[in-house]
Amino acid sequence: MSLLFNFIIGFVAALIGVIPPGLLNMSAAKISNEEGRKQAILFSIGVSVTVIIQTYLALIGARYLDSHPEVISILQKVGLGIFICLTIYFLFIAKDTRREVPKEVEHTKTNRFFKGMMIAALNLLPLPYWVYIGVTFAGFGWFSFEQPSLIAAVIGSGLGTLAMLLLYIQFFKRNDSKPRVQTNMNMVIGIITAIIAAITAFKIFTSL
Secondary structure: OHHHHHHHHHHHHHHHHOOOOOHHHHHHHHHHHHHOHHHHHHHHHHHHHHHHHHHHHHHHHHHHHHOOHHHHHHHHHHHHHHHHHHHHHHHHHOOOOOOEOOOOOOOOOOOHHHHHHHHHHHOOOHHHHHHHHHHHHHHOOOOOOOHHHHHHHHHHHHHHHHHHHHHHHHHOOOOOOOOEOOOOHHHHHHHHHHHHHHHHHHHHHHOO
16 A cells, blocks of 8 residues: 555656746747657656656655654744745745746757756755655655665656656647746746745644
């Protein structure tokens, strides 16, 4: 059962983490528009491979922290403050993000698979994100750091990332000359950070 829980948590957390438009998902959409779906899919697979590696390293760190509850307690309180501030910013201060797909993606002969791996490696945000996911859900007893379960979560994260990138590729059609994000993603991010803040607050208060 822990294998299934870890896989679901890994898949859903990765899916949510790639929802906000950023360099990776918007690049996948742009590549699909300009070079075809095959190249965009290769790019997305490369991104997912790097995410798998990052997730594994982060969860190893989370496993260490899980054995040091005094450190986790401090991190949870700091994290709660950060997520509350992020929620306020994205819901009430940040501007509307509905915009065109960026034009920075250049045509290149570089294999899109390795290009995806390289660009994803420059994004270090998944490391603290997955540490937080692992520690938080382990605190609820929903996440296992046993090696087989850890691998299940890592595989889930790779598949979740790939699934969301494929949705971006599917969403931005070729016949749309100026594809845009149709949703204010700052609102989406604000809702996500609010949910995470609520989970963190619940965990802190129940441990008092």
